[in-house]
Amino acid sequence: MVSLPGTGETVSGFTVTELGFIHMLGARTVEFYHARSGARLLFIQNDDPELGFNLIYRTPQFDETDTNHILEHLLLSSCRKYPSRDIFFDMDSKSYSTFMNGLTDNTYTCYPICTLSQEQLIKLMDVYLCCMEEPDALKERNFYLREALRLELEDPEGPLSMQGTVLSEDWGHLTDLQENADSFTAKALYPGLPSSNLLGRLHLHYRELTFELVKEAFNRCYDYSNCLMVLYGDMDYRAVLEFLDREHLSHYTGTHRSLLSAMDQTPVPGKRSLTAESPAYSDSPREQASIIDYAIDLTGSSQEELIYWDLFTDILDSDTSPWHRCAREAGINNVMEVYLDLLLPDPSLRFRLRNGDDEQKEEFCRTIQSALQEISAHGVAHELYQAAMKENRLSDALTREGSHLGFNISEEIGRYWSQTGKTDYFQLYETASRRFAGDNSQDILKMLASRALTPETSAVIVTVPCPGMAEALEEEKEQYLKETLDSMSMDERRRLCKDTESFRQWNSLDWGNMDFLIHPKDLPAPGPGAPFQKREFGTITSYTAPTSVDAVGSYQIYFDLSLIPRDELKFLSLYQMLLTELDTSRYTVEQQKTLEQEYLHDCTFDELYLDSAAGADSRPMMTVFWYGLTADFAESLDFLLDIMGGGEYDDIPTILRILEKYLPDYDLSRADMASSLSFSLAEGYIRQECRFRNLLNSQDVYYFLKDVASKLREEPEYAGKVTDTLRHISTAILSGSRFTFMASANPDALGEVEQEAIRQLGMLGRDYDTRLEREHDTKQSDTARPTANKDSCHTTQARYTAFILPPQKQKLAICVDAPAQETRMMGDFRGNPGFKGRHLPFLMACADKYLKPAIRYQGGAYDSGIDFYIPAGYFTLWSTADPEVGSTLELFSNTGKALMDISLTQQDLDGYILSAYAQALPPAGTLNNRMRYMRRAMAGIDTDQINFMIADIKNARLEHQAEASQIIHDLLEQGPIVTVGNERAIQRSAGCFDEIIVYRP
16 A cells, blocks of 8 residues: 655645544544645545545535535536536446445535546546536526426416425425434424424425525535545555645635534523424324434533443443333333434434334333433443443444445544544544443443433424325425416416426436546456355255454354245244244343344344255245354354244243334335335345245235234234244244355354354254154144155155245335335346346446436436346336336336437447446455355356356447347336335326235334
């Protein structure tokens, strides 16, 4: 890596002001100050090949018209040097970037870029900086009309409509209960202060927004003296600094417009209480559906103390903490959380109860006070503290496993800088963490609890869903448009009709810019798959991959589900829900919660049913993944197997309590589920693996769990069936019939990890064989005939081979509690020899030149595009926060044919090659990268074939356009389309679907 300068040294106008080190990143840091422009720059140097740049401005929210968010969109539209209809999407669709975005938060706006090419990074940086310096959007009003808000009128008699990209995005959050609760809490805690203003509220303040307000926000915030630049990774920083100074910063004299003082606010002392209504649709539940927040202002805390508060919340949030214990003793059976909120200029401590009712407010607050009093007097249990510290240590050790760290790290620094003017967040975090883990830890905890008991400013807020309020707000918007039209003279209406037509003509123009391209010939060849070893140990298959990561490993086990009859699989969600919620013969629930925190970091359960390419692994399976210290592996696996097999399933009162507590989380009718639901259902049409997962996590499972809870309350004899079924599931899963184990760790520890896994998993068959024989002697499936397990030494075990997944309609719509739509359409190219890597850049062209203009710019959706996943073998067309249904489906269906009419140059295609190549080779952390290749091998996916397709991307030429058009069209004709969203909008286009399903809570 390039050597770094010393304190006081100047490089291309940048003077070094501070040096540092971030251990969790293996990085050295240099903070620079550019005297002429007033800009600050932080360089984080390590060996990460994914380079990052982030341009961050301090942007306080002075109202709720979402001007900063709108400005983020406008500035990346066009500029003098790079004129375009939308330069951001030019870059996004035609550059070798692994991550690119513009993001607005409550105190800052940032513009991040990540790429594996320094040449590409500098070119994209130039576009971003030019957009900040000379944006066309502040001169051409049409950009504002497109991105923010516009009124449209086609006929003088009406109707009048309202459109805008940011408006569509914000309106999509109309029924977001948690976002609305955040807003009500901010207003109660900080009345009259900027901290009470949250972004994303234009859907409630569209009457107040003007172009002039947006211009004022630009003039207030966008100066280099009010910005921080962050560079990240293994780059020639001197070349980058020289570029920044020469091309940009040396031409501007800073006006010292830091706006740091705008973050200094003094909340009004006092205890406040508020009950507020959140918009919901008429059929939404009101009972057991509210959010209760207790918020404590922490203004005046030092930055180190805020880190202590954050670590304190990790302890309080544990199920074994005094707070959760007090809640259980008080009969509170709700999901609760506590967190440090640093997104506003004023920090606060937030306690939250979900799926509650207003009458729980007082008891909820009493549990908080009781817990804080206990901690202030006695601290916390040593076991709880140690588990939290180990979890924190693991989280820090795994930081480099994340992708796009040039963005993720700089975003955290940018938030901290926007409120303090400093960049040493991670250095301070590491110092504070060490002190918090030191000998005085209990004293720190007692001090924090004491302070939380006597806050100067606090608030209790109950956010209640109000059924029918969403329709009322929609009608209010329509009434506003009607009154606005009625107030206009005929001349004003004709003028607006003309303006509407003029805007649409401007908006339909296809003009862009590609002056930021690098040449595709410079793209690196795809690398070979990471090495791993596959070995067989009786009925256990082991995959192991060595890594250079010290002390930490990643682990995954695949358990066979084919011993469970079909009618019992619907209990699998209940089985997973109860893990660590029931005592075992070895551990109480409280002990399990502590050990889970200590040993099973980021533990996740999933289901899959690989297709025939997986050979013998094509069977129903449940998989468990976790990270942990390699030194703790034996204990972690032993603990995992105990909780999976040792639960006291006859503890019906606890089972009922857990069911009632978590049941609302299984309801897929929530608006925030629409995006993931549309994707998973579309994928389920073409992939057995996902259809199986959907089956076990469907809305029908939610209804089933509700029914189980009801029967346990009303039919005492039903308890026996639940107990027997859960016992059989745990027995079957841990029968020892067939296991697959995967691990990635340092080679010094990997052998011992594998040996221990084989030892413990090998014992399961012997421990459970007798029990399994007894259960299968007395129980047979109603849905399939069990057969002998011929590939296992346990020949008495019955395997249910006749598992047939139910079919899914090709064109499906799901109605949920959402104001807009999420739509996905997929093309399946797995096993299709006609589809080649050279066709992928043409998908990027379709997204950029066909879908985005029609759906985002003209259709009013927040966004749309096309993604592809080579290992999974499909591409997906998508739109999000989309007010349309029928027109979007028609556009999607015609994508292949439309490609024939798209005018492309080879330069255009070169840009799409760059974008496709970046999407085809996503960066990953060392552990995750190794696990990825082992999972592919298990699924029968050939990495060499993937690399062959990736390498072929660079072969795309204009003469391939016709064949790409035809095969894309053919694949989409056979592929699924799924829309999830607003019932009224979907029913208006009912003829587009083979089936419409209405989800009800």
